[in-house]
Amino acid sequence: MPKGKDTALMSWKEVPFGCYILEPGNSVKFKTGDWRSFRPVLDKEKCIKCGQCYIMCPEPAYEQDEEGYYIVNLTYCKGCGICASVCPKGAITMVIEEV
Amino acid sequence: MLKELAKFKGFSAKNLPKEEPFAPGHRACQGCGEVLALRLALKALGMNVIAVSATGCMEIISSPFPYTSWRVPWIHIAFENAAAVASGVEAALKALKRKGRFPKNRRVDVVAFAGDGGTADIGLQALSGALERGHDFVYICLDNEAYMNTGVQRSGCTPYGAMTTTSPPGEKSIGQMTWKKNVPAIAAAHGIPYVATATPAFFLDLMNKVKKAALVNGPAYVHIYSPCPTGWGSKGEDSIRLARLAVETRIFPLYEVIEGKYYITRKVTKPKPVEEYLKLQRRFRHLTEEHIREIQQRVDAEYERLLRLAECL
Numbered sequence: 001m002p003k004g005k006d007t008a009l010m011s012w013k014e015v016p017f018g019c020y021i022l023e024p025g026n027s028v029k030f031k032t033g034d035w036r037s038f039r040p041v042l043d044k045e046k047c048i049k050c051g052q053c054y055i056m057c058p059e060p061a062y063e064q065d066e067e068g069y070y071i072v073n074l075t076y077c078k079g080c081g082i083c084a085s086v087c088p089k090g091a092i093t094m095v096i097e098e099v
Numbered sequence: 100m101l102k103e104l105a106k107f108k109g110f111s112a113k114n115l116p117k118e119e120p121f122a123p124g125h126r127a128c129q130g131c132g133e134v135l136a137l138r139l140a141l142k143a144l145g146m147n148v149i150a151v152s153a154t155g156c157m158e159i160i161s162s163p164f165p166y167t168s169w170r171v172p173w174i175h176i177a178f179e180n181a182a183a184v185a186s187g188v189e190a191a192l193k194a195l196k197r198k199g200r201f202p203k204n205r206r207v208d209v210v211a212f213a214g215d216g217g218t219a220d221i222g223l224q225a226l227s228g229a230l231e232r233g234h235d236f237v238y239i240c241l242d243n244e245a246y247m248n249t250g251v252q253r254s255g256c257t258p259y260g261a262m263t264t265t266s267p268p269g270e271k272s273i274g275q276m277t278w279k280k281n282v283p284a285i286a287a288a289h290g291i292p293y294v295a296t297a298t299p300a301f302f303l304d305l306m307n308k309v310k311k312a313a314l315v316n317g318p319a320y321v322h323i324y325s326p327c328p329t330g331w332g333s334k335g336e337d338s339i340r341l342a343r344l345a346v347e348t349r350i351f352p353l354y355e356v357i358e359g360k361y362y363i364t365r366k367v368t369k370p371k372p373v374e375e376y377l378k379l380q381r382r383f384r385h386l387t388e389e390h391i392r393e394i395q396q397r398v399d400a401e402y403e404r405l406l407r408l409a410e411c412l
């Protein structure tokens with residue numbers, strides 16, 4: 001049987017006073033990408049770099065590359081399909097994730 | 100026009116702030132419209148804020164210990180007292196500035212976030228008190244039209260006819276039996292300088308309103324319509340479509356109340372039938388044609404009333 005201290009994130013002695021979380025935005029360590037069953041796939045030919053996908057993503061999971069394209073970060077993308085549905089050019093297709 | 104707003108040019112698609120005060124890795128459901136509304140509101144406010152969140156979905160999904168999605172100072176507080184704690188933070192900042200323990204000219208916006216339950220129901224008196232006292236803060240209600248965090252119970256903001264676990268439809272019930280409580284009107288009745296409604300589908304409008312709310316001196320209230328696929332029985336990918344339809348059907352009109360004057364920020368001249376909006380959600384699936392007619396009449400009448408307010412004042 002593993003002990004509490006082996007399975008827990010930290011022992012109670014390490015919990016900061018008041019349960020403060022002292023590292024801003026450290027949820028980036030929590031990778032929500034494995035929730036996904038569909039992934040957005042971009043067709044650069046159709047993309048007009050309008051940024052709708054980026055601004056409407058709830059995570060946010062989009063980042064802009066040097067060429068100005070918005071590229072999905074699959075570490076966080078949950079596969080909701082909003083980006084594909086708001087893209088005015090139909091440049092994003094949701095494709096099933098193979099296991 | 101308020102002088103604080105005179106210099107504000109507004110955001111445009113070209114000058115969107117790059118900063119993301121709200122980090123990914125949060126645990127909101129796929130396609131959550133509420134966390135998108137929160138993200139956009141914070142993007143408009145920037146990094147110089149102190150945020151206060153009432154308990155509810157946005158608090159739960161953003162702060163499972165030891166993680167936080169907040170890149171700005173943030174306080175989690177009880178379900179009922181977001182406005183009271185924000186009042187305290189604002190008063191403390193003032194005192195620190197007075198005592199020279201905080202730079203006098205440094206601008207910090209205090210913002211309170213709460214759900215519709217935390218605003219229209221249990222937090223209403225704390226909100227009213229804070230608006231009455233005139234604290235310089237922004238209160239943002241993220242309205243997903245029920246208590247979602249605890250499993251979809253009805254709130255004062257749940258629309259007429261909607262199914263929730265505590266407003267189940269059946270032989271003797273249509274679902275939610277009351278009409279949505281008009282919280283923006285209640286806020287405006289306090290005579291505060293700025294009140295607005297917004298939705299993430301019109302993101303520039305949302306960001307501009309939140310920024311204006313922060314710029315005005317004194318209390319400001321922004322009510323943001325926030326689709327919730329889990330609680331509404333809608334598709335995650337439809338969240339933006341629903342947020343747009345709510346406006347296009349006149350169910351959720353976009354307006355501002357600046358110093359008591361109503362301004363409709365998006366006039367809907369050719370409204371779509373409410374049915375288009377209702378049929379995308381499982382919570383309305385039981386409604387009959389007669390119910391839908393009743394809802395349509397109410398929506399039309401409310402919009403007329405709003406138009407008159409915007410014209411008369």
Ligand SMILES: Cc1ncc(C[n+]2csc(CCOP(=O)(O)OP(=O)(O)O)c2C)c(N)n1
Pocket residue numbers: 133154155156157177178179213214215216217218243245246247248249254
């Ligand atoms: C006094 C009190 N009563 C009940 C609860 C349990 N509770 C936590 S969040 C919540 C509902 C939140 O609903 P809402 O404010 O609409 O936010 P949402 O989760 O929908 O975003 C309830 C009932 C509580 N935390 N405190």
Ligand code: SF4
Pocket residue numbers: 042046047048049050051052053054070086087088089090091092
């Ligand atoms: S919404 Fe579509 S067209 Fe616009 S940037 Fe994204 S992929 Fe390109």
Ligand code: SF4
Pocket residue numbers: 040056057058059060061062072076077078079080081082083084130
């Ligand atoms: S599918 Fe959803 S989570 Fe993934 S990038 Fe598109 S909008 Fe973001």
Ligand code: SF4
Pocket residue numbers: 126127128129130131132133134156157160243247248326327328329330
């Ligand atoms: S229950 Fe609704 S509001 Fe809460 S995280 Fe899920 S989709 Fe968002």
Ligand SMILES: [Mg+2]
Pocket residue numbers: 214215216241242243244245246247
């Ligand atoms: Mg709610």
